[in-house]
Amino acid sequence: MKKILIIDDDLSICKILSKFLQKSGYDVTTALSGKQALLLLKKHSFDLIVCDYNLGDINGLEILSKINELYPNSIVIFISGYGNIQTAVDLVKEGAYHFLTKPLYPDIILKTVEEALSQKRPKKEKAPAKIKTVASHDQYVKGNSAAAKRLFEHVALVAPTDYSVIIHGETGTGKEALARLIHDQSSRRDQNFVAIDCGSLSKELAASELFGHLKGAFTGAMQDKKGAFEIADGGTIFLDEIGNLSYEVQMYLLRTLQEKSVRCIGEVKERVVDVRVIAASNEDLYEKVRQKSFREDLYHRLNEFKLEVPTLSERIEDLPLLAAAFIHQAEAQLGKKIKGLSPAVRKLFQNYSWPGNIRELQNVIKRACLLTDDGGSIEVESLPLEITDFSEMTKAKQPVELKNVILEAQKNEIIRVLEKVNYNKTKAASILKIDRKTLYNKLKEINL
Template identity: 40%
Template sequence: MTPKVLLVEDSSSLAVLYKQFLKDEPYDLLHAATGAEAKRLLERTLPSLIILDLQLPDMTGEDILEWMSSKNLHVPVIVATAHGSVDTAVTLIQKGAKDFLEKPIRADRLKTSVGIHLKQAHLENMLDDIQQQMDRQRFHDFIGGSIPMQGVYKIIDAVADTNASVFIIGESGTGKEVCANAIHQESERRDKPFIAINCGAIPKDLMESEVFGHVRGAFTGATTDRQGAASLANGGTLFLDELCEMDLEMQKKLLRFLQTSTFTPLGATKEHSVDVRIICATNRDPLKEVKEGRFREDLYYRVHVVPIQMPPLRERGQDIITLADHFLRIYAKQDKRRFETISKDAQRYLKRYDWPGNVRQLQNVIRNIVVLNDDKSLGVNHLPPEIVQVTSSSIKAIRQSSLTDLATAKTQQLEPEPPSSIVSELPTSQPGSVTDNTSVEIRPMWQVERETIQQAIDYCDGNVLNAAVLLELSPSTVYRKKQAWEAEDSAS
C-alpha cells in the first residue's frame, strides 16, 4: 500500500511548490488548506506522515497537535515554520513532533526529512505488529504466550488463507487438533465444516468407508448409502490425525484423492468431486516411517508442504503455569471447589517436571487434584508423587558432580567452599580425602540446582560464562535458568 503524506499549508503557492518537490517520490501527497479541513481528512483516513504549518487561518499547528493527542491519533508530524517561530517549533518537538523545517524549505531538505520519518514510522509499525503478536497469550483454543507458541501462531497466520497442505508434527497431547482447527478458523473456510478423523482409532477395513463413504450393499451391513468425511468436509477442512497409522493401500487411495480432489465411494461406479483443504498430523517421525516402509514417500512429499512442529509442554516455560491456572479455575468452578491460586513452590515443581503426556497430562493432573481436594491454594502437598519425587540416585549424581567440580577448581588453584546446598556434610577420613556418607539432606532438585548455579556465579564474580565452564553446562542454559529465577522473584 502506497504511504500517504498530509500537507497542511494555507499558502496555495507553497503547496504547489511542495507538491512539485515531491512529485516523483513513492508516496501520495494530500493537501489541506485549513485546520478544519485537516481535521476532517484525519477523521476519514490516517496518513503515514503530516507536514504541518504552524500558522493557519483558523487555528495554530499547536491546536491541531493537541486535537490529535485528544483523539489518540499517533501520526508523526513535521512542523513547517518561519524563522521567527523556531522556538515554538522546538517546544512542539518536545511535545511529540518529529522534526521542523524552517521556511523557505529547500527541496532536498523536504525530501530527506519526509523519507527518514516515513521509514521510521514503517519500522515502528512493524515492531508494534511483532510485539502485538508476541503479546498473544491466547490464540483460538490455544493458551500460552511462550516463544515456541508464538512461532506456531505466526505460521498459522501465514498459512491459513492459502490452500497449501499442512503437516502438523508433535508428541501426543501437544494440541495438534487444536492447531488444525485454528488454521480452519483463520481461513476463508471458517463457515464451512471442519471434519476430524483419527486414523489410529479406525480399523483398516473401515478406513476407506470412513473417508470416502459407501453405497448400499457395498459390504455386509451396508444397508444405506453413507457419506464419508471427504463429502462431509466439502468446502471446508478435512483433518487426518495420526496419518502414519493409515494402511499403505489406503495411503495410495488418499494420495490420488489429494492429487485430483476426486474419489469413488465403496461400491459406487461414479466419481465424486469435492473442494477440501487437507491438514494432516502425526506423533511419529514421518521420515523414519518412510525409511522403514510404513509410510509412502510420495504421500509424505504431497502432504508435507507446510510443516508445523508443535512444541512439547516441557519447552513452553511459563505456559505450564498459565495452563495449570486455567484448568484449576475451570474445574474449581465446575466442581464447586475453593481453589483460586497455585503456590510458588508448586509452580516450581510443575515447571521442572518433564510432562511426557504434555498438555493432556497436565489437564488430567489438575482435574484429579480438584476432584480429591478442596483448598484455596494448590500446594506441593497436592501434587502427585511423580512430580515431586526426588530419587536417591539423583542426589548421588548431583553430589558426585559437585565433588568433581570442586576437584577441578582445586587443580586450577582455586579454593571454593563445598556447596552447602548439595550435601549437609562431607566427612573426611583424612585431610584431603572424601569418604562416602549416606547421611544426605534430601532437598528438592530445583533448590539444589538453583543454589549450586548461584554459588558458581558468585564464585566467578558474576561471570556467567566462567560459571558455566565450572559447572560443565552450556552458558545459554545458565543464562536461561538465571532469567527464569529472576522473573519468579520479581513476580513474588
C-alpha cells in the same frame, strides 16, 4: 422446573454435570447404565436427556429408539469420547437434537441445553442436508515463550491460505487444537471441521470411514454411509496419526487429494469435494517414507507446509499461563473457585519433565482441582505420585538419568491402570488418555 436425565457409565461425569445443571435450576436425575436408564424412563418422563453413546450394555441408536417409543417429545443430546461423524449423522436422522464430543465443558453443555429446551424436538429426517457436528474442544493457549511465538507466527501465515499442513509433535502437545485454530482462522471457518483419529481405524474400516460406502458394498454394509471427506466438503478434515493408515488406504487418499474427488466403496462415479487437509503425526513421517511404510508422493502432497509443535518442556515458561487456563476450565466444570497453584506446586511443576506434555498438565490440573476445597489453592497433596515421586527421585539420585526416571514413572502408572482394568488394553488406553497404538509402543519401551 425442567427435568433432565443424564446417562453415562462414568460416575464423575454424572456427578459434575448433575451438580452444574442443578445449580442452573434444573431437576436432574442420573443413570449409570442403559438398563438403569430404561427402568427410569418406564416410570418417569424427562424434558431432556443427555446420554453417552457408548454405554457398554446398549448403544446410542438402541436407547434413542426406546426414547422415541416411550417419550417422542423428549429432547436427546448425545455425548461421546470419539467423534464419529457418521454416528452423529445417524443419530440426528433418528431425531437426536445434538451430538457433542468429550471433553465436556459445562458452559457448552448449559448453552446447548438452554437452546434445546427453547425449541421443539426436531422430527426425524429421512435425508438431512449436511450435518455440522459441534464438538466441545480445548482452545489452544498461545503462550509467550520463544517456541510458542514462533509456532503461532507460522500459524498466522498458513491459516488464511489453502495449503495442506502437516503438524508434527509428541503425543499430548495439542495437535488437534492447533488444527482447529488453523481452521478457525481460515476462510473455511463457517464450514465443517471433521477430525478423524487414523490410529483407531482398522484397515478394513478406514476406507469406509474416510470415503463412505453404498449399502451392500461389503458384508455388514446395511445402509449407505457418507465418508468424512464428503461431510467435510467446503471445510477442513483433520487426519490425526496419519502414519497409521495402511499403504492401500494411503493410495486412495492420494488419489482423492490429486483429483479433488471421492469414490465411495461400491460406487462407480466420483463425487467432487473441496476439502482442506491437515494431517498430524507424533512420528517422523519422512523417516516412515525412508522405511517404505509411508508413500513419498502422499507425503509431498500433504507437506505444503509443516508445523513443529514444541513439547511442554520446550515452552516451560508458558506453564503458568497454561495452568491458569486449565484451572479456569476446571472451575467451570466443578462450580468452585480455585486460587491457583501454591508456591510448592509451582516449583514442582517447573522441575517436572512432563512426558505427557500439555494433555498431562491439563489432566493433573483437573484432578487437583477436584481434590481442592472451594476457595483454596492447589497443594502438593493434590498431585499424582508420578510428579511428587519424580521430585524425590531427582533429589535422592543426583545426577540421574532423567529418561530412566520418566520411564519408571510411566511404567508404574501403566501397570497400575492395567491391573485396575484386568489388563484390558483398550480400557487402559482410554483411562491413560492415549490411543491404543501409543499404549503398545509404551509397553514395548518399558519392556512389558
